[in-house]
Amino acid sequence: MTDPRQRPRRGQGELEALVLSALREADGPATAGWVQERLGGDLAYTTVITILTRLLGKGAVTRERVGRSFAWTPAADQAGLAARKMRKVLDAESDRGAVLASFVTGLGPDDERLLRDLLEQDRREGEG
Amino acid sequence: MGVFVFLPLVLPLTAWPVARLAEQNLHPRTATRLLTALAVVLALCSTVCLALVMVVGTAQLPGNPLPDGWSDPEVRAAVPYDEVVGKAAIPALGAVVVACARTLGRHARVRRRAHRALTGLPDTEVAVLPDAVPYAYALPGRHRGGGRKGRVVVTTALLDRLGSAERRALFAHERAHLAARHDRFLLAVQLAARANPFLRPLRTAVAYTAERWADEEAARAVGSRRTVARAIGTAALVSLGTPAPTLAGLAAPGPVPRRVAALLGPAPAVRSWPPVFTSVGLAAWGAAAGTAVSAMSSANSAVTMVLILHAATPL
Numbered sequence: 229m230t231d232p233r234q235r236p237r238r239g240q241g242e243l244e245a246l247v248l249s250a251l252r253e254a255d256g257p258a259t260a261g262w263v264q265e266r267l268g269g270d271l272a273y274t275t276v277i278t279i280l281t282r283l284l285g286k287g288a289v290t291r292e293r294v295g296r297s298f299a300w301t302p303a304a305d306q307a308g309l310a311a312r313k314m315r316k317v318l319d320a321e322s323d324r325g326a327v328l329a330s331f332v333t334g335l336g337p338d339d340e341r342l343l344r345d346l347l348e349q350d351r352r353e354g355e356g
Numbered sequence: 357m358g359v360f361v362f363l364p365l366v367l368p369l370t371a372w373p374v375a376r377l378a379e380q381n382l383h384p385r386t387a388t389r390l391l392t393a394l395a396v397v398l399a400l401c402s403t404v405c406l407a408l409v410m411v412v413g414t415a416q417l418p419g420n421p422l423p424d425g426w427s428d429p430e431v432r433a434a435v436p437y438d439e440v441v442g443k444a445a446i447p448a449l450g451a452v453v454v455a456c457a458r459t460l461g462r463h464a465r466v467r468r469r470a471h472r473a474l475t476g477l478p479d480t481e482v483a484v485l486p487d488a489v490p491y492a493y494a495l496p497g498r499h500r501g502g503g504r505k506g507r508v509v510v511t512t513a514l515l516d517r518l519g520s521a522e523r524r525a526l527f528a529h530e531r532a533h534l535a536a537r538h539d540r541f542l543l544a545v546q547l548a549a550r551a552n553p554f555l556r557p558l559r560t561a562v563a564y565t566a567e568r569w570a571d572e573e574a575a576r577a578v579g580s581r582r583t584v585a586r587a588i589g590t591a592a593l594v595s596l597g598t599p600a601p602t603l604a605g606l607a608a609p610g611p612v613p614r615r616v617a618a619l620l621g622p623a624p625a626v627r628s629w630p631p632v633f634t635s636v637g638l639a640a641w642g643a644a645a646g647t648a649v650s651a652m653s654s655a656n657s658a659v660t661m662v663l664i665l666h667a668a669t670p671l
Contacts, residue, residue: 290476306476311485313473314509318491321466328466329533329542329566331492331514331526332592336610340596343613347589350582350620 243271247279248288248302256309257292257299360653361408364401367653368554370646371398373639375561379614381636383624384568385536390640391565392541395558397647399548401654403452408654408661410445455550463543470495471504482508482527490514490594492526494533506534517594522587525578529587532573538566564611571615572624585619588612 250266251258258266264276271279280300283289290306291298301309318328335343371394378387474483474495490513497506508530515523533539541562549559571588575581592612618624 301476307484308486310474310477310483311487311511314470314485315487315489317466317469317473320469321462328470328493328495329538329570331510331529332588332595332612333610335592335596335612339610339613340593343589343592343616346613346616346620347586350585354582 243275243279244283244288246271247276248283251289251300251302256312257294257301259294259297259299261297263300361405361657363653364398364405364650365552366554367646367650368395368398368402368552368558371395371555371643372557374636374643375557377636377639379561379564379568381634382565382640383626384565384572386626387565388538388541388562388569391558391562392544394643394647395545395548395555395562398650399551399555401650402552403449404654404658406445406449406452408657410442410449411661411665412442414442414446452551456547459543459546459550467496467498470509471498474507474509480507481505481531482510484515485509485511487511488513490517490591492530492591494530494538496534496537496539508534514591514594518587518590521578521580521583522590525574525580525584525587526591528574528577529570529584532570532577533566536569536573538570541566564614567611567615568618571619575619575623581619581623585616588619589616 246267247263250263253266254262260273260276260280263280264271264273267276280289280291284291284300288303289300290303291300293299371391374394375391378391382390477483488511490511492508492510492514495507495509498504508527510526510530514526518526545555545559545562549556571584574587575584578584589612
């Protein structure tokens with residue numbers, strides 16, 4: 229007889245995948261407590277920490293110290309995270325051109341037509 | 357001293373013609389260096405004179421920390437301007453200090469945050485960010501606190517729209533910004549424009565010539581001016597919808613079409629200094645003369661002031 233309340237025993241790989249997918253749903257770095265809560269609380273806090281540490285060893289997550297605990301980030305998402313942070317930095321500056329030399333600045337009302345004419349002219353000369 | 361103390365406040369006007377003409381007629385490297393140097397000297401002189409006017413005008417205000425001897429009738433006779441001007445100089449000088457401090461603070465903040473945003477990424481010179489918004493810029497390195505290298509930041513949205521030659525042009529352009537430390541020129545002219553609003557046209561001009569300088573360097577690196585022109589044109593067109601940062605381009609063509617047109621035209625000649633009897637030569641010499649006069653009158657005023665106050669201060 230099996231107790232119907234007892235959950236089937238899950239393999240290590242499955243737990244790692246669960247923790248990792250929970251972490252991916254986070255908007256930025258998340259704490260182990262957040263992950264535990266996200267998983268519905270059916271994993272002990274220490275288990276979450278153990279799995280995160282194992283994932284860290286595999287290079288699947290990174291962590292940074294926040295106060296007295298760690299904030300965890302899925303490694304594959306580092307670039308996406310950096311992109312989101314950078315957008316936040318740029319959007320916060322109304323006049324970003326004053327600080328960072330962008331490759332191109334915005335186009336004025338007539339600039340688009342002028343630019344298309346220039347490129348078109350160049351293309352025709354290149355062909356001719 | 358007399359009226360000379362006010363000259364440096366308005367002499368930046370002599371740099372306006374060269375700011376307009378240097379863009380088209382000088383090599384962008386020469387133009388950037390010349391205009392930045394003019395802006396820095398003129399801004400320093402203007403600020404020194406503002407401080408002198410303030411000292412004279414406020415020496416008699418009650419409760420000021422300056423020695424009473426500084427407001428003796430002899431001193432006031434040597435400086436024939438009443439304290440209204442001096443009082444006006446206090447908020448003006450305060451505004452200059454606050455504006456410059458805010459500009460510096462904003463530079464440091466944006467740079468620090470941008471470096472922090474990239475911390476998780478591999479330490480490569482080019483940081484490619486997966487983002488649907490197309491943009492690219494050069495993030496200057498930091499000297500203090502770790503000495504980080506400058507990095508080129510570019511999004512996948514922009515790279516996807518460029519061919520391989522155009523990508524090389526883009527990277528060469530941003531590397532040129534980093535290698536020649538264009539951020540320092542841009543910061544210098546911004547501070548100058550804060551110190552004296554008459555220097556704003558120089559800031560706009562240097563922002564443009566620094567881009568042209570990087571364009572020409574990129575053209576040299578990839579061996580084709582047309583490739584750089586195409587890269588800029590394509591990048592600008594895919595960035596459409598990103599709002600234009602200024603409204604200044606409403607009448608005149610904006611900086612991007614002018615850069616493309618310049619690259620599709622002949623390469624700029626490298627001259628250290630333009631000949632005198634051309635419009636750009638006259639403008640450059642005019643600006644140089646204005647700057648020299650500005651430097652001399654502020655030095656003259658400062659020395660006069662020190663001598664008078666030294667004589668008036670009981671030691």
